[in-house]
Amino acid sequence: MGDLSHLLRESWTVVEEQQEKLAGYFYARIFLSNPHLRDLFPVQMDAQRSRLLGAIVTAVQTLDDPERLDAYLRDLGRDHRKFEVTPEQYAVVGDALLESLRIFGGERWTPDFDQAWRDAYGLIAQKMIDAAKADDDPAYWIAEVLSHERRGRDIAVLTVLPGQPLEFRAGQYVSVECPAYRPRVWRVYSMANAPRRDRTLEFHVRALSSGWVSGALVRRVRAGDLLRLAAPMGSMTLDRRSTRDIVCVAGSTGLAPIKALLEELTRFNRTRWVHVFFGAGTREDLYDLPELRAIAAQHPWVSLVPACSRDASFDGEHGNVSEIVGRYGPWNDHDFYVAGSAGMVQATLRTLAALEVPPSRIRYDAFGQ
Numbered sequence: 001m002g003d004l005s006h007l008l009r010e011s012w013t014v015v016e017e018q019q020e021k022l023a024g025y026f027y028a029r030i031f032l033s034n035p036h037l038r039d040l041f042p043v044q045m046d047a048q049r050s051r052l053l054g055a056i057v058t059a060v061q062t063l064d065d066p067e068r069l070d071a072y073l074r075d076l077g078r079d080h081r082k083f084e085v086t087p088e089q090y091a092v093v094g095d096a097l098l099e100s101l102r103i104f105g106g107e108r109w110t111p112d113f114d115q116a117w118r119d120a121y122g123l124i125a126q127k128m129i130d131a132a133k134a135d136d137d138p139a140y141w142i143a144e145v146l147s148h149e150r151r152g153r154d155i156a157v158l159t160v161l162p163g164q165p166l167e168f169r170a171g172q173y174v175s176v177e178c179p180a181y182r183p184r185v186w187r188v189y190s191m192a193n194a195p196r197r198d199r200t201l202e203f204h205v206r207a208l209s210s211g212w213v214s215g216a217l218v219r220r221v222r223a224g225d226l227l228r229l230a231a232p233m234g235s236m237t238l239d240r241r242s243t244r245d246i247v248c249v250a251g252s253t254g255l256a257p258i259k260a261l262l263e264e265l266t267r268f269n270r271t272r273w274v275h276v277f278f279g280a281g282t283r284e285d286l287y288d289l290p291e292l293r294a295i296a297a298q299h300p301w302v303s304l305v306p307a308c309s310r311d312a313s314f315d316g317e318h319g320n321v322s323e324i325v326g327r328y329g330p331w332n333d334h335d336f337y338v339a340g341s342a343g344m345v346q347a348t349l350r351t352l353a354a355l356e357v358p359p360s361r362i363r364y365d366a367f368g369q
């Protein structure tokens with residue numbers, strides 16, 4: 001696998017600078033040979049916004065971590081059932097990828113590079129196809145929005161009820177589409193609860209400026225609207241065999257999966273201390289603080305540290321939550337769960353690395369590239 005990974009990385013440097021044009025060619029090639037595939041993709045689509053090519057390139061370059069990649073591809077194969085993708089279509093996409101690489105690689109694209117990408121894509125596609133075939137769940141779930149609660153300017157908490165049972169684990173996420181407002185555009189959101197008997201799911205969504213799906217979920221969706229949800233994904237789940245105490249670090253709506261884990265813990269935990277760091281810009285952005293305080297009041301093993309980075313009068317910690325977690329501790333023997341924007345997660349991982357926390361004890365979800 002080492003040689004293959006090396007070839008894949010080396011070959012990508014040949015085309016990397018032209019990736020925008022390569023993406024344009026890649027999609028044109030797919031849609032010309034299979035015009036009906038165009039219907040799967042967002043109506044307004046440009047190469048930068050489209051995620052498929054980037055995702056394939058990332059997957060191909062992660063081949064040297066087979067265990068993680070296997071679990072990811074299993075989830076992704078099930079998730080892609082929402083597009084009703086067939087094995088033949090995987091071949092169409094693979095051919096378009098190889099042809100684009102060849103064209104943009106020009107004379108520097110060697111037969112070895114070609115073979116490496118063919119092998120890697122084939123391996124990845126096969127794992128996704130196999131996972132999709134083995135899955136008995138629906139291709140997607142239609143869920144009714146039961147309640148939609150605005151928490152400040154940019155954040156909403158939604159409770160939805162899928163028409164059929166949707167099994168998942170606390171800490172996982174699903175791909176969501178709002179057919180009424182943003183047809184064919186899917187984005188992933190973490191469930192903010194552990195599985196419940198009444199089958200409801202909660203989502204915490206922060207609207208990004210010019211965000212297609214988050215904007216619709218926060219500002220347009222109402223109770224009674226229908227959403228489509230795809231198969232659950234993600235491995236930021238609780239390690240129940242571990243006896244270590246737990247540190248959770250959440251930035252803004254990164255609280256969603258952390259709250260799900262906390263809800264799961266409230267059902268069985270008696271022995272592990274759980275430290276929750278919840279950070280945001282302003283007090284208003286700490287949109288779920290009263291509920292978190294109620295959980296901490298009921299369960300003596302929960303300690304809560306809220307923090308604001310841009311609110312001088314806030315009656316709590318001041319600064320970025322990624323740094324604040326480093327001021328507490330010591331964290332010599334803890335499991336860590338981290339979720340939030342990519343910047344917040346990276347900064348937290350740096351803090352933990354400086355504290356010499358072994359990476360194997362850290363699970364995280366970054367909400368952006």
Ligand SMILES: Cc1cc2nc3c(=O)[nH]c(=O)nc-3n(C[C@H](O)[C@H](O)[C@H](O)COP(=O)(O)OP(=O)(O)OC[C@H]3O[C@@H](n4cnc5c(N)ncnc54)[C@H](O)[C@@H]3O)c2cc1C
Binds near residue numbers: 206215253257
């Ligand atoms: C595993 C995972 C779980 C997630 N869970 C949640 C969740 O529970 N709640 C939640 O609110 N979000 C969550 N997200 C983020 C979510 O999937 C979307 O990326 C986000 O809502 C933006 O989508 P959009 O269509 O509104 O914006 P887009 O139309 O995709 O982007 C709008 C603009 O914002 C930029 N942008 C995109 N994403 C980000 C970002 N995260 N930070 C800053 N700029 C960005 C884009 O480059 C673009 O310029 C999660 C992401 C991941 C990977």
Ligand code: HEM
Binds near residue numbers: 041080091
């Ligand atoms: C090895 C093969 C593939 C991999 C690794 C892969 C992976 C991904 C990933 C990770 C995303 C982005 C999800 C997100 O960011 O929210 C995505 C999006 C998508 N994929 Fe795939 N995919 C593969 C094959 C296919 C095939 C064969 C089709 C169908 C022809 C397909 C159709 C799509 C569509 C329509 C999108 C949404 C694009 C967008 O919103 O711009 N994928 N894919």
